[in-house]
Amino acid sequence: MTASTASRPAAPRTLSADEVQSLRRRPAGFGRWFADTGWRHLVGVLAGIFCVFPLLYVLSSSLNPSGTLLSANGLFTVVDFGNYVDLLFNRPQQPYIAWFANTLLIGLISAAGTVFLGALAAYAFSRMRFTGRRIGLLTLLLVQMFPQLLAVVAIFLLLNAIGDIFPVLGLDSQIGLILVYLGGALGVNTYLMYGFFNTVPASIDEAAKIDGAGHARIFFTIILRLVAPILAVVGLLSFVATTSEFVIASVVLADPTKQTLAVGLYRFVSEETSRNWGLFAAGAVMAAVPVMALFLYLQKYIISGLTAGAVK
Known part of the structure; x- marks a missing residue:
């Protein structure tokens, strides 16, 4: 053995697969x-x-x-459970069941209308090229910077004037309240849907047009099925916002039988000498059941709908 060979350091030993697995399983x-x-x-x-x-x-x-x-x-x-029984059956002057039904009716109609109108507008902005398209998108975004609460006085005066001509659309009308909700939620939901619609390849539309399909058929039979996640997200957000809204509903609706849960439950804690937080809490618990049920039903669409629309 030469001197150079003796001074050379030994090569490191390669660990076997079993030794690597044992090291990985070793508790830290x-x-x-x-x-x-x-x-x-x-x-x-x-x-x-x-x-x-x-x-x-x-x-x-x-x-x-x-x-x-x-x-x-x-x-x-x-x-x-006395608060629940008292709230449901022993207070005819405070009709909780009517408030609950009104809230579900207004919330579901507003959510469905918001989804449908927002999807139509988002499809037009995403698939069609027309003059003012970019300015329209920017306008929708800028308008949403101002909360709807700032327009309460204008909404009151507008509905009061409309009610003189069409009473069914004026003050103390649930249809008028639904129209106000639809107008307030259309902008931000359109912009959110627009980002998701852009993720759908335009080649699908082109292939359908070659087969003779028009915009209406493409929209209702193809696009709506592909954008189901964002439709579920917008519907859920609209339903939650509508059922929990208080200010505009309290201004528009005056008849106790037409009011929503948010306005009706406020009666239990609004008066200084007759506050009943137990009834208010019972009503709040039951009011959360539809929102929770809808959230659980649409949960599989929520994550994909929010992420896909946000990264475009």
């Missing part, structure tokens, strides 16, 4: 796990507690017959 220390992923679990647990606690507090208050929030500090110390 708690500190390393917490630094890598454990802190995320901690943040998730804290966020979950932060979100769930108000819901549990409202549910506990709805089951407390005292009618106050202060006595509900101990969660579920008293479980009594």
Whole structure:
């Protein structure tokens, strides 16, 4: 053996596949796990507690017959369904069932109308080229920078003037309220749908046109099926916004039998000497059921609809 060969360092040994797997299965220390992923679990647990606690507090208050929030500090110390029974059957002057039906009717019609009109406008902006197209998109975006709340006085005067000619569309009319909701939600939803419509390849339209299909047939038979996720997202957002809206509904609707849940439930806590937070909490819990059911039903469309429309 020469001197050069003796001084040469030995080559490192290559680990076998079994040794690599054993190293991967070797448990890491708690500190390393917490630094890598454990802190995320901690943040998730804290966020979950932060979100769930108000819901549990409202549910506990709805089951407390005292009618106050202060006595509900101990969660579920008293479980009594008297508030629900009283709210549904013992208060004819405060018709909760009528409010619930009005809210569902207005919310569903507004959501369906918003989806349909927004899809028509988004298809036109996405597939057609016409003068003023870009200016129209920018106008829709700029108009949404001003909240609808700023137009409450104008909406009141407008509906008051329309009611003199067409009473069915004026003040204290659910149809008039629906039209106000449709006009307020059309801009932002059109812009959101426009981004999703652009993700659908235009070659599909061209192939359908070669077969003799027009814009109406392409829209109703092809495009609507491909953009179902964004339709579900817009419908859900519109339904949630409509059912929880208070200011415009309180201005437009005056008849107690025509009011929505947001306006009707305000009566239980608006008067200084007759506040009943138990009934208010019970009504809020039942009002959340349709929104939660619709959210669970459309959940499979929500993530894909929001992400695909946002990145275009």
